[in-house]
Amino acid sequence: MTAALEICDLNKNFGALAVARDIRLELPKGARHALIGPNGAGKTTLVNLITGVLPPTAGRILLDGQDITTLPQAARIRRGIARTFQINQLFRGLTVLENVYLAVAERMRASHRLWRPAGAEREVIDQALAQLEALRLADDALRLVRELPYGRQRLVEIAIALAQHPRVLLLDEPAAGVPSSESHLILDVIGGLDPEIAILIIEHDMDVVFRFASRITVLVAGAVLTEGSPQEIRADERVRAVYLGQEFCHG
């Protein structure tokens, strides 16, 4: 079976600086794959390479077996890749409903329509509301995003990505910055996501990683150090040295 997402020998150089070196990664359909590594390992860069924000220097990216390496960002997204951002990238001056409306309208190809009111697109509105209800955001539908507490803003971040109906979802530290008293809200949502979606999650919290992921890739200085099951990663001395040990020191 072809993988939902396949990354082959991906390289990215900024001048002499290699931020991605021969990265290989394979996400089967329904994968729960975690990407871990110390700060500056190139985790977010990899997300940017996959979504087309950055062009790779060498290597290939396949979505459902089709080469998307040279496709522009919008075309990749339309083929079923969605992402969330480590630091919120929301439409802060718009309502929660409008934030999700935009994503649904793009997916349903309604966004180019000039001559009918946005409010007349009932199918778009219904789907946007259904998405908000699924994430228990419906009560905040008409509030401006910038007025929401940070934890709920993180949920909007996820709601937008889910409204795109992705086949591959890239979650860049979804619970980052959320107080621990609220982080379970986000983890519950992530835990309950459609099992059909292939998910790559970047996460620093090892409890979350070990609970959520069935495969883990460790990235260090732009290169894959190792990949394995949670048990294998937990037992790996090198991982302890470069990453887990560091965490323990901080803790």
Next chain:
Amino acid sequence: MAAIDTSAAAAARAMTDGRARAIAFLARRHHFRVAEALPWLLALAAFFLFPDRMTFGSQVLLMVLFALSLDLILGFAGIVTLGHAAFFGLGAYTAALLTLRGGWEEPISGLVVAAAIAGAAGAASGWVLLRYRGLTLLVLTLATAIMLQELGNLLRDLTGGYDGLPGLAFKPLLGMFDYDLFGHVAYLYALAVLFVLFMAVRTIVHSPFGQTLAGIRENVARMHAIGSPVLMRLVIVYAIGAAIAGIAGALFTQTNAYVTLGVFDFDNSAGVMVMLILGGTGRLYGAFIGAVIYMVLQDWLSKVSPQYWQFAVGLLLVLTVLFARRGLLGLLEDAGRMLRRERQP
């Protein structure tokens, strides 16, 4: 058990209430409000109150149209430009050259051709320039307008250079109404064109396309991430804004019966931006209020003090930017809200 049922029913009801409210919010947003009739009624009233100032009045209306075209691209799509006069000028010269060199004197089709040429220029320049943002875009748009002005100066035989093209002739409007000395026909003509295009822009900003413009203005990175063809959307709105600016320019030529290369001046690009900021960006009627106040102040102050009138306009702009960031229309909205709050304690 019964208690649980009730609370579940209440929750379900709350959900449908919330759903209904959310749908109503989007569905009603584009409905007309009573207050929206006011500027149009005032514009009609001005026709009867100041019958001897209608030539000036038509100039005010076409500047409202020009400011509206800038509001679409700056206020709604967030494109900063200091070269919007390029499209005003292209429209103005299209109307002039049609009648003078082409012998095409029918005014309304002149507007259509002006819109097509300015719109095409907007699409072509936008396709290149809108890849840039911020200061780079500001300078590139400014340079575009200057280059067009210089091109007009080089083609002196065609454009009349800085002396311009005076004494242009146009056919009567709709074959019936000849332009009169007092500008009565010109005023109603400009008002009708403004009304039609205002409603068109109003429709666009409330459409799904208009919603994506708000998205681009608020967070362009996220628009890319949800798969929006951002450049294409910007080029489309830029071309529409350019076409409307071209129509404003063509109205300028037709109502004044002359045109000079001054239409491409930086003053024209900056002036329309000042009007829009005075009135309030991204709120449609801000263009209306800003252009009217700017033009009336300019008209009045330049008589009182021909040397220093710009000082007063500048002072008003500084005060607006410092104390009324959402423009004079924003102040009016705040005042209206306070009045309403006092009425219902």
